[in-house]
Amino acid sequence: MRKLFAFCLISLIIPAFFISACAVKPKSSKPTITIWHWMTDRQPAFEALAKKYEEQTGIKVNFELYAPSDAYSQKVRAAAQGKTLPDIYGLLGEKRDFASFIKSDHVADLTPFLEENNGKWRKEFFAKALAVNEFKEDNTYGVKAGFYGVPIDVMTIEMLYNKKLFKKAGLDPNNPPATWGEFLHAIQRLREVGIQGLVSGWGEIWMIDCLASNYAFNIMGEKKVLATIKGEVPYTDPDWIKVFDLFLQMRDKKVLVTGVITMVNKTAEQLFSNEKCAFAFNGSWCVNVYKGMNPVLDYGAMLPPQVSDKNPMMVWGGAASSFLVNNRSASKEQAVAFLKWLTSPEQQIYLAEATNNLPANQNALKGIPVVLAQFAEAMEYTTHPNIWGVSEFPAVIEKLDKGLQAIIIGENTPEQLAQDVQKIKAREMAKAKK
């Protein structure tokens, strides 16, 4: 009987344990704002700002860091499914995912707040940075037009070159190559003195996608790239083959550092900062990373050398990280108030100084480092898949990126890749029509 009693007790305790874990915490008079993010390098600065905000307003702000970004992304998705997202959070993913979050009521429409006082808050941001969080009228995602997030900093993804290694190879450190031909010539000169060429974290396939997209814009222009995504131009078009052929040229001319396609970006950053190669393809966040790895690294930022002069070279850029407000949050108003405070010039200047990231507020650009200023100059050439209004099918992107990797290791040709990608595109379009 005693055993029976013990088991009955255990049977009750176990469910009670799980139920109590799901219990809601009692609310205090002043709310605590919880923010989830993945930005390890920014956590100390965020914590300092949270302390300052609490001193000023009495409202406690908890910045909860969940890194790396892959794990963070999964956490946010799981929380969305369980409707347990925090008051403020960042979203990593494509515009399609962003739209799904909005349609599932996980994101508050910030348009009324941004447009208050004749759009005062909106006008403080770089327009391109805010555009990443915007859904325009008649967007293909079926989302009500408006702004659904605010950027806290901005970024551009460009090429970087090592000035010291340039000098060693007899190249002018103040005139980095501007055209593809000049770039290949520079690589040849560098190789003659035993210096490797370009490094990038192409083990993370989105970065290879990014460079391919830059050259697609340069070779065929925005209209044709978007027409391809819409299914109006096939990937077998000669212009796309020209884009893919650049990766073949990079292979043939030994432009790339060995092992580039199994390399995560952190490794690529180490190689560039340790002066093992002359060029890198990386985002503006690298300024902070390189500073930590090699404070005396002498380098400059440049646009990827252009192949065609018919269209401008466009690089990915805009909002580096944005914060969204949970539409189900009980502290929605306070969360928006905090974001207004966080994106004000004073806080943005502090964030830029502390983290070496480009501020999202245009009025906070004073005193940023020279290389960061070079990245800022590229803002006018930025574009981003999240502002195109259309999204490519993920299966097509995957095929394309892996195909480019295969070209680099000599297992595919530009023509074959074009056919493979188009085949997947046709399949996905047929599926979407169903």
Added chain:
Amino acid sequence: MRIKSTLENYVFVLPAVSIFTIFYIIPFIWVLQLSMFSWDGILPTKIFVGLENFKEIILQDPSWWESMWNAGYITLIALTLQNTVAFLLAWACDREIKMKNFYRVIFFIPPVLSEIVVGMAWRFIINDVDGANIINRMLVSIGLPQLAHNWLSDPKTALTTVALVHSWKGFGWGFLIFLAGLQTIPRELYEAARVDGAGSWRIFKNITLPLMIPVFVLVAILTVLGTMQAFVLILGLVGGEFAGHTSVPVLRILAVMRDSSRFGYACAQGISFGVILVAISFIQYRLSKRYRQA
């Protein structure tokens, strides 16, 4: 009285059944259900597609089958090389040799290490780009510079390198189970055989091997199940799928779920993978049963 006894029995198993149902049965049913939907993992609406996801896996997804092939290759290396090494070491340690307890501890260190740590450490040992590449230096120093190259960045050697590191990491489990199996063989059998004039090879062939068959089956099943599902080590070593060359089913499922937001399809891949693993285990079990009866 009988009702009370029955009730008591049910109450005893209730906690275990509850936990099993909550954490295994319900999620399994949910995954099975999701595998028949097209869902991005966020939207509340899911579109029923029936068996379309399974049809796509079987007929239109070469990258899935490529990942299965890669996992099969790693498993083959593990089944042969890893388990042979594990058995030979266990056999050696079962004999009266000096410091056998020390060896037992040493051989069991790799399996208890974190897979990601092992991956990163071996990457440092092997890789020419961001590591010390001790292997290449050794090859050069012993006069074989022609063999030195980027083991993990060369599509021809990446998968084999992964398989070898996996075998290094995993042989300790087999070693431990084989050793336990060898120690259950009565010593009297060996002594009697020796008295009858049997040599070492004869004893091994006629006593050790037949009595170890159930252990071989167990180790083989565990090796297949463990190796087919390996992916953390690959992430640590290569960082991902390396243009498909080091792609394995779990990495594929992750990529489909995380990068393509196709939760329904990923669930279908998970179910298909589970079915394949169960089928392999069942075949192994049946074969071993038949062999034992023979």
